[in-house]
Amino acid sequence: MFSLSVAKLKYKLQNNIIMSTINTKTFRLYNQKDIYKFLMLENQTVFEIIIPKSGVTRKKDHFKVHWDYTLAAFAGHKLNEIADSFGYSVPPVFRKHPFKFDVEIRDMEKFTDLLYTIIKVFHNNYDRADAFDSFYNEGSEFFAESFKERYRLPTCGLIFIAHRHLMMHEAG
Numbered sequence: 001m002f003s004l005s006v007a008k009l010k011y012k013l014q015n016n017i018i019m020s021t022i023n024t025k026t027f028r029l030y031n032q033k034d035i036y037k038f039l040m041l042e043n044q045t046v047f048e049i050i051i052p053k054s055g056v057t058r059k060k061d062h063f064k065v066h067w068d069y070t071l072a073a074f075a076g077h078k079l080n081e082i083a084d085s086f087g088y089s090v091p092p093v094f095r096k097h098p099f100k101f102d103v104e105i106r107d108m109e110k111f112t113d114l115l116y117t118i119i120k121v122f123h124n125n126y127d128r129a130d131a132f133d134s135f136y137n138e139g140s141e142f143f144a145e146s147f148k149e150r151y152r153l154p155t156c157g158l159i160f161i162a163h164r165h166l167m168m169h170e171a172g
Contacts (some may be wrong), residue, residue: 028123036112060171072099074139075159080154090157
């Protein structure tokens with residue numbers, strides 16, 4: 001399964017630092033060991049993580065939008081916990097633009113574990129239902145707790161959109 005040609009990794013030069021771009025969709029069939037091997041071969045510490053959205057295009061799919069942005073905010077929050085530096089962009093809601101996270105990470109073991117989980121959760125390709133459910137449950141708890149510190153969270157822009165679309169869903 002592990003193949004450099006399949007990975008299609010690209011590089012960006014940002015502030016004179018080479019940044020490896022990882023599109024999670026490309027890695028959806030990789031196992032955890034192969035992701036780790038790939039990261040070790042790249043020998044990088046700065047990454048742009050691209051997570052495609054679920055493809056919500058109908059303006060009435062407010063709950064799907066809420067869930068997309070909640071899970072992305074939680075994934076970003078988890079990345080921030082292990083990153084030496086962290087940034088993200090907020091994509092337009094009803095466009096195909098993906099979620100993007102810029103991270104500098106030195107602990108490749110933790111990064112591999114988290115990246116593997118993110119890939120499997122966002123691409124519905126999980127081999128263990130309990131871990132899949134755990135990420136969803138933790139994401140839900142994260143969203144509920146986020147209102148206490150909404151503006152101090154590293155992914156507050158994503159939380160804001162998730163909350164707005166939950167309110168629109170509940171209003172009908």
